[in-house]
Amino acid sequence: MSKSPIIIALDYSDEKPVWELLNQFGDEQLFVKVGMELYYSCGNSLLSKLKEKGHNIFLDLKLHDIPNTVGRAMQSLARLEVDIINVHAAGGCLMMERALEGLEKGTLSGKDRPTCIAVTQLTSTSENVMQEELKVNGKIEDIVVHYASLAKRSGLDGVVSSPLEVPLIKEACGSSFLTVTPGIRLAGDSKDDQQRITTPKEARSLESDFIVVGRSITASVDPLLALQTIKKEWSEGL
Numbered sequence: 240m241s242k243s244p245i246i247i248a249l250d251y252s253d254e255k256p257v258w259e260l261l262n263q264f265g266d267e268q269l270f271v272k273v274g275m276e277l278y279y280s281c282g283n284s285l286l287s288k289l290k291e292k293g294h295n296i297f298l299d300l301k302l303h304d305i306p307n308t309v310g311r312a313m314q315s316l317a318r319l320e321v322d323i324i325n326v327h328a329a330g331g332c333l334m335m336e337r338a339l340e341g342l343e344k345g346t347l348s349g350k351d352r353p354t355c356i357a358v359t360q361l362t363s364t365s366e367n368v369m370q371e372e373l374k375v376n377g378k379i380e381d382i383v384v385h386y387a388s389l390a391k392r393s394g395l396d397g398v399v400s401s402p403l404e405v406p407l408i409k410e411a412c413g414s415s416f417l418t419v420t421p422g423i424r425l426a427g428d429s430k431d432d433q434q435r436i437t438t439p440k441e442a443r444s445l446e447s448d449f450i451v452v453g454r455s456i457t458a459s460v461d462p463l464l465a466l467q468t469i470k471k472e473w474s475e476g477l
């Protein structure tokens with residue numbers, strides 16, 4: 240089964256709106272993202288139901304702790320058999336290496352290890368905030384590429400970044416190093432709290448592997464039309 244390049248962020252705090260949204264897409268097998276808000280409310284039972292429906296899952300918990308804790312947490316999470324899982328690259332190489340080891344240990348025999356990716360700089364972070372609040376000096380694209388290189392060196396499969404940084408990441412880490420890119424908006428949509436954004440078409444042109452889309456679908460008056468528009472734009476971005 241080929242996985243959809245469009246990952247729908249199910250940013251809800253209970254199950255009801257999840258099924259109200261997904262029912263609008265009929266029997267289509269989707270790639271969905273379960274983040275902290277939904278996972279902390281609905282837990283593993285929801286993941287099982289999503290899998291039963293044939294959906295692919297990105298479990299977005301953005302682990303960031305000491306290497307031992309992250310490694311052991313990943314060992315537990317591996318048993319959930321999700322497709323993608325993530326950490327913060329800011330935790331450093333040892334933490335990312337332990338994350339991967341934990342995932343490998345926890346993956347049930349005969350099953351695939353979840354793809355493990357690292358968040359570089361959140362798409363809600365502007366260069367100014369990164370420099371002034373986080374006291375990370377440099378240009379944001381250089382920092383993103385640096386974190387991507389650390390993730391690659393640690394053996395991870397890819398990173399989360401804005402589409403804007405994808406060409407530089409691919410140049411530094413190779414074309415097969417995965418880029419999963421939130422910060423996606425259709426023309427005319429509100430930026431909300433996002434800072435580094437593109438349209439789906441621009442993201443494809445910049446060679447993102449996957450786009451993560453939340454509010455452009457979930458807050459739309461017509462989520463089905465929004466998804467169709469995103470798919471059309473994606474196909475035009477080649």
Ligand SMILES: O=C(O)c1cc(=O)[nH]c(=O)n1[C@@H]1O[C@H](COP(=O)(O)O)[C@@H](O)[C@H]1O
Pocket residue numbers: 248250272274299301325358360361362363399400421422423431433451452453454455
């Ligand atoms: O890891 C993520 O998925 C993520 C990383 C990042 O840098 N920026 C980011 O927006 N995300 C997630 O992507 C989704 C974007 O949602 P919208 O802004 O509504 O499209 C949210 O669920 C965020 O948690």
